[in-house]
Amino acid sequence: MVGRLAVTYSAHIGWIAAAVLDSLFLLVLSLVIAREIVRGKNWRNLKVLIPLGVLLGANLLFHLEANISGMADYSKRMALAAIIAFILIIGGRIIPSFTRNWLVKFNPGRLPAAFGSFEKINLLVSMVTMVGWIALPEQMLVGFGFLIASVLLFVQLGRWAGTRTLGEPLVLILHVSYLFIPIGFLLIGLSILFPDTLLPVVGIHALGTGAIGGMILAVMMRASKGHTGKPLIMRKSDSLIYTALLLSVVLRVLSAFYPDSVSWLITLSGAFWITAFLGFSAAYGRSLLKSAA
Structure with missing residues (x-):
């Protein structure tokens, strides 16, 4: 403050x-x-x-x-890269772990691959690419780096067996939120390689609202349930909250494709964003305060 x-x-x-x-x-x-x-x-x-x-x-x-x-161009890219790095490091640990725990109990079969050499290579490629993007955001080599990192992360998500968690959306939304990183990388890479076709801000919106906002909300939901003794399941109110966030992401990304409608699309996106986080506060605030007391 x-x-x-x-x-x-x-x-x-x-x-x-x-x-x-x-x-x-x-x-x-x-x-x-x-x-x-x-x-x-x-x-x-x-x-x-x-x-x-x-x-x-x-x-x-x-x-x-x-x-x-x-x-403030360099600092904004630097800050975004740092937060995405957090998600790559911490999300790379907790998402397969939470997925494995749920699958072992409720949907036996194929389990997420353990964090190993493949994930370490993905992390290195992503980090090097983002460092290059901070310094040289229009360099073609950086664009190719984003495309390679995107493909590797798509494959990594496939190794985490996220499609097997459809029965528990509280786990699924972790995968969905993480999915916006390879989507964002893909869009940024394409915008660098084809600057006349795609604006760089499209990928930035996917990373900022989708990956960062989505992961924050998904982890807050899970952590809040765990620390207040609530069942680790997704209620209808949780679904509405996360749906509001997804609508915010979609509208924010679309705003880059429709410049004539950018004002109302961003305003509506902001309204859904506020709805999602105010909804979380309303749904969990009381129980969190009671636990703290």
Whole structure:
């Protein structure tokens, strides 16, 4: 909240003070997570500090860019890449794990492939491509990199047996949310290779609203149920909440294809987005507050 207020009143306190105050949250969060990892000696989770550090750097770069040039291109790509990296790393662990747990209990048969060399290669290709995109967003080689990463991630999702979770949407929505990463990569890659046909913002919308928004909502639903003792099943209200988010994603992506209708499409997309997260607050807020008390 302090960061948001600092940016709002940056004209009065100066851009340097605004940048410092706006970056305190990510700095403190990094230190807290590092402390927990060290105390628990859970060294394999140290890697989550890398994208978090990149996100902190992107936040500082945003203020620097805005002050020097009035634009914030590099920092926005950097921040988006950092958050997608989080989903690739953490989602790559929890999605097959949750899927396996549900399938073992309710739908015996083919199980998700374990995190191995294939997933590590996918992660490396995705990371290198996004680094290239941050620095050289119009480079043809970066476009091909996105296409390769997209194909690899589509195959990876197939290895996770998501199609076998149709009986439990609470698990399925994790796969659907993750699916927007290869979709977004594909669209960004095509926009780089065919700039006169496709706008780069199409893929960015798929990543921002679909992958990031969808994964946040899907994980919040599951975690909230787990921490409040609710059954790990998707209720009708949950389905309506996630459907609202999907409608927001579709409309947001479509807005890039219909420039004459962009205003009302984005407005409607925003309305569905707000509906999804307000719906989550209404559905889970009371039980979360009661548990905290």
